[in-house]
Amino acid sequence: MLLKASPAFSILSPPQKEVLNHLFSSGSSVNSNLRFSSAKNGTGVVVCASKGAHNSSLTGVVFAPFEEVKKELDLVPTVPQVSLARHKFTDECEAAINEQINVEYNVSYVYHAMFAYFDRDNVALKGLAKFFKESSLEEREHAEKLMEYQNKRGGKVKLQSILMPLTEFDHAEKGDALYAMELALSLEKLTNEKLFNLHKVAARNNDVQLADFVESQFLAEQVEAIKKISEYVAQLRRVGKGHGVWHFDQMLLHEEEVVA
Numbered sequence: 001m002l003l004k005a006s007p008a009f010s011i012l013s014p015p016q017k018e019v020l021n022h023l024f025s026s027g028s029s030v031n032s033n034l035r036f037s038s039a040k041n042g043t044g045v046v047v048c049a050s051k052g053a054h055n056s057s058l059t060g061v062v063f064a065p066f067e068e069v070k071k072e073l074d075l076v077p078t079v080p081q082v083s084l085a086r087h088k089f090t091d092e093c094e095a096a097i098n099e100q101i102n103v104e105y106n107v108s109y110v111y112h113a114m115f116a117y118f119d120r121d122n123v124a125l126k127g128l129a130k131f132f133k134e135s136s137l138e139e140r141e142h143a144e145k146l147m148e149y150q151n152k153r154g155g156k157v158k159l160q161s162i163l164m165p166l167t168e169f170d171h172a173e174k175g176d177a178l179y180a181m182e183l184a185l186s187l188e189k190l191t192n193e194k195l196f197n198l199h200k201v202a203a204r205n206n207d208v209q210l211a212d213f214v215e216s217q218f219l220a221e222q223v224e225a226i227k228k229i230s231e232y233v234a235q236l237r238r239v240g241k242g243h244g245v246w247h248f249d250q251m252l253l254h255e256e257e258v259v260a
Ligand SMILES: [Fe+2]
Pocket: 104, 138, 139, 142, 191, 260
């Protein structure tokens, strides 16, 4: 640690420095920690607090970089199958990310099935088909974002099975559009709950980086998606099963952005 001298010391000349060194050479409790030397331009005095017993007690923290780095150096993997980047990343967090990847893929698959249904010639609700196609793609992008994060942290992506979704979305009372949108709302709420679980695992493992990733990249967007799909459900409940659905579908067809 290097402490600049106060202005009063700074104006001392080199001969005066010798006097100060003599004064502090014995009998003082601080003499082991203070030295006086000429500043670079030779006109001033710099007070140096040298390493000693009293120095560390100021904060109780001693950083010995060259000693401490040896421990880290011993931990650098030499086996090619092991990640070099992995640091403070538990197996539980790694597994939880893989589970969330699976959730996103499953939701993507259901939305893709809905796209295929509404795109049929005898259903022909092109706006809903477009909405679910874009939603499916977005869920896959969520999965990919998690995959990239898994790799960034030194984990391994393990893809799991995807369940077979429904093929038919018609419903006797609700009709197909409302039924599919209610299903989408349930899926978004389920995804939100799974994201909370992922965040809980991060918190339990003191993984602040994973917690921050979930918060900043997923949670806000999930709230937006739930709000938007809730509004669609409310609108579809108003319009009934017939002519109104066609207008709703046209609205979706000409809408710019999809949030799901
Ligand atoms: Fe998602």
